[in-house]
Structures are given as structure tokens and as C-alpha cells.
Amino acid sequence: xxxxxxxxxxxxxxxxxxxxxxxxxxxxxxxxxxxxxxxxxxxxxxxxxxxxxxxxxxxxxxxxxxxxxxxxxxxxxxxxxxxxxxxxxxxxxxxxxxxxxxxxxxxxxxxxxxxxxxxxxxxxxxxxxxxxxxxxxxxxxxxxxxxxxxxxxxxxxxxxxxxxxxxxxxxxxxxxxxxxxxxxxxxxxxxxxxxxxxxxxxxxxxxxxxxxxxxxxxxxxxxxxxx
Amino acid sequence: xxxxxxxxxxxxxxxxxxxxxxxxxxxxxxxxxxxxxxxxxxxxxxxxxxxxxxxxxxxxxxxxxxxxxxxxxxxxxxxxxxxxxxxxxxxxxxxxxxxxxxxxxxxxxxxxxxxxxxxxxxxx
Numbered sequence: 001x002x003x004x005x006x007x008x009x010x011x012x013x014x015x016x017x018x019x020x021x022x023x024x025x026x027x028x029x030x031x032x033x034x035x036x037x038x039x040x041x042x043x044x045x046x047x048x049x050x051x052x053x054x055x056x057x058x059x060x061x062x063x064x065x066x067x068x069x070x071x072x073x074x075x076x077x078x079x080x081x082x083x084x085x086x087x088x089x090x091x092x093x094x095x096x097x098x099x100x101x102x103x104x105x106x107x108x109x110x111x112x113x114x115x116x117x118x119x120x121x122x123x124x125x126x127x128x129x130x131x132x133x134x135x136x137x138x139x140x141x142x143x144x145x146x147x148x149x150x151x152x153x154x155x156x157x158x159x160x161x162x163x164x165x166x167x168x169x170x171x172x173x174x175x176x177x178x179x180x181x182x183x184x185x186x187x188x189x190x191x192x193x194x195x196x197x198x199x200x201x202x203x204x205x206x207x208x209x210x211x212x213x214x215x216x217x218x219x220x221x222x223x224x225x226x227x
Numbered sequence: 228x229x230x231x232x233x234x235x236x237x238x239x240x241x242x243x244x245x246x247x248x249x250x251x252x253x254x255x256x257x258x259x260x261x262x263x264x265x266x267x268x269x270x271x272x273x274x275x276x277x278x279x280x281x282x283x284x285x286x287x288x289x290x291x292x293x294x295x296x297x298x299x300x301x302x303x304x305x306x307x308x309x310x311x312x313x314x315x316x317x318x319x320x321x322x323x324x325x326x327x328x329x330x331x332x333x334x335x336x337x338x339x340x341x342x343x344x345x346x347x348x349x350x351x
Binding site for chain 1: 230231233234236237238240241244245248249252255256259262263
């Protein structure tokens with residue numbers, strides 16, 4: 001497993017470089033927006049990856065609530081944390097795209113607002129995990145994660161069911177996309193998903209190291225006074 | 228339309244966000260390692276590894292590399308029981324970090340002076 005990580009990291013770096021090349025130079029230029037449309041190739045994959053991570057967080061939280069499995073709890077924390085990073089990328093790159101295209105950085109439309117709410121819910125989840133010492137924290141966090149995951153379909157389908165300023169879906173929902181653009185989009189999603197998997201792997205390992213250290217410390221403090 | 232600037236800005240913002248998160252992971256791992264080393268040796272010596280990584284990325288790369296090299300030696304020397312060596316490596320790592328910061332500030336100042344000079348000469 002220790003050997004697999006650097007190999008996978010090298011492969012992911014190559015895939016990310018290839019995806020960047022495809023997004024910048026191979027994908028055809030969009031007629032009305034020009035080059036700025038290429039932000040799409042890392043804005044959308046980042047959003048999909050964040051949704052995927054929040055979904056894994058939901059599943060892990062449900063498993064934790066049913067079985068009280070510590071590994072499921074660790075997976076939930078890791079996915080929430082990495083998901084928040086990807087959601088931050090979405091919230092940062094979106095306004096950078098909006099400024100030249102819409103003429104404004106931000107508007108309170110349904111897609112943007114629900115995405116911001118999603119980010120805030122998972123930041124609250126992480127704050128709860130970080131600053132609460134109670135033994136009930138994993139249970140409370142799991143419930144909050146289920147509540148937060150309800151926002152994921154709301155974000156995803158908001159542009160299907162509401163009239164929003166945000167562009168309409170390009171895949172499904174009556175949208176269409178040039179096959180070459182779709183190809184580049186999927187390569188970028190694959191690259192970002194591999195990157196997310198690697199980061200989650202490293203973070204999961206770190207989570208276990210910290211939990212083991214905390215257990216050791218707790219045991220030492222229990223045995224300490226008797227010595 | 229200078230939309231290409233927005234494209235690059237979004238790309239840089241994406242990797243800065245991921246970069247900061249990765250640095251935070253390295254920082255947490257370093258803290259854990261230092262805690263383990265301190266538990267086993269009973270001595271705590273700061274390794275400045277995160278500071279070294281940050282100055283290498285954000286300030287001056289040539290001065291950042293020796294900072295990382297010295298910072299990486301600290302825990303190994305502590306584990307080997309070489310406390311004096313660990314302290315020396317820690318001091319050198321810190322010194323190279325500050326050299327990197329100073330070099331980048333000096334470079335920025337020189338660039339600013341040249342830019343102001345060029346702007347002044349073209350406006351005349």
C-alpha cells in the first residue's frame with residue numbers, strides 16, 4: 001500500500017497535466033464567451049467531485065449511526081473535509097467566470113445560494129468536529145451530515161426546476177454539448193476524482209494516526225497517576 | 228476582451244486552494260511526527276518544515292530548498308539521539324527560511340523600483 005501511493009500520485013499528476021493541456025488547447029473555443037468558458041473544465045469537475053464526496057460522507061454517516069463503526073466515522077470526516085475544499089474551488093472559480101460573462105461577481109440566484117448554503121453546512125460540520133470534545137460529537141456530526149446531504153440534490157437540480165441566471169445543464173435536462181467538449185470535461189473529472197481519492201487516502205491515514213495518538217495519550221493519562 | 232486573465236486567475240485560484248489544503252495536511256502530519264519524537268526522546272525541537280515549504284513555494288525557491296533539506300533532518304537526528312545536531316539543523320532551517328523571505332522582499336522592492344522608474348520615464 002505504501003508503494004502504491006507514490007505510483008498513483010505520479011499517475012494522477014500526469015493525468016492532471018494531460019487534462020490541463022486538453023482543457024486549455026484541445027477543447028474547441030466557445031463562440032460567445034471565448035477563452036473564459038474554459039473555466040468550465042475545472043469548475044464543473046470540482047463541483048461533481050464535491051457532490052461525490054458529500055454523498056460518500058452521507059453513506060459513511062448512516063453506516064456510523066447504524067453500526068457505530070469508527071472507520072465509517074473517519075471516512076465521513078475525511079470526505080467532508082476534502083469535499084469542502086472542492087466546494088471552495090467551485091465558489092471561487094464561479095465568480096471569476098461570472099465577472100467577464102455576466103458583468104457581476106455574484107448574484108443570489110438559486111444555484112449559487114444553495115451551493116453557498118451547502119458549503120456553510122459542511123464548514124459547520126467540520127467546526128463541530130474540531131471544537132467539540134463530547135463523546136456524542138460523531139453522532140451529532142453524522143446527523144448534521146445527513147441534513148447537509150439533503151442540500152446536494154437541491155443544488156444539482158436547482159437549474160432544472162428553477163429559472164436561474166446560472167447556465168442550464170449541459171448534460172441531461174434537455175442540454176447539449178459538443179462531443180469534443182464533453183470528452184475534455186470527462187477527462188478533467190477523472191483527473192480531479194483521482195486527485196480527490198489520493199488526498200482522501202492521505203487524510204484518512206492522518207486521521208488514524210491522530211486517533212491512535214489520542215488513544216495512547218488517554219491511556220497514558222489513565223495509567224499515569226498509579227505509577 | 229481580456230478573458231484569458233480570468234481563465235488564468237481561476238486556474239491559479241483552484242491550485243492555490245488545493246495547495247493550501249495540502250500544506251495544512253503536511254503541517255498536521257509534521258505536528259504529529261514531532262509529538263511522537265518528543266514523546267520518545269523527551270526533547271522538543273521545532274523543525275520549521277511547513278514554514279520551509281511555504282517559503283519555497285511563495286518566496287524564493289533557491290533559498291527554500293536548503294531550508295526544506297535542513298528541516299527534514301531535524302526529526303531523524305532527534306530520533307537518533309543527536310539533540311545538538313537536531314538543534315543546529317532547526318536553526319539552519321529557520322535561517323534559510325528567513326533568507327528566502329528576505330530575498331523575495333528584496334526582489335519585490337527592486338522590481339517595484341524598476342517599474343516606478345520605467346513608468347516615470349515613459350510619462351515624461
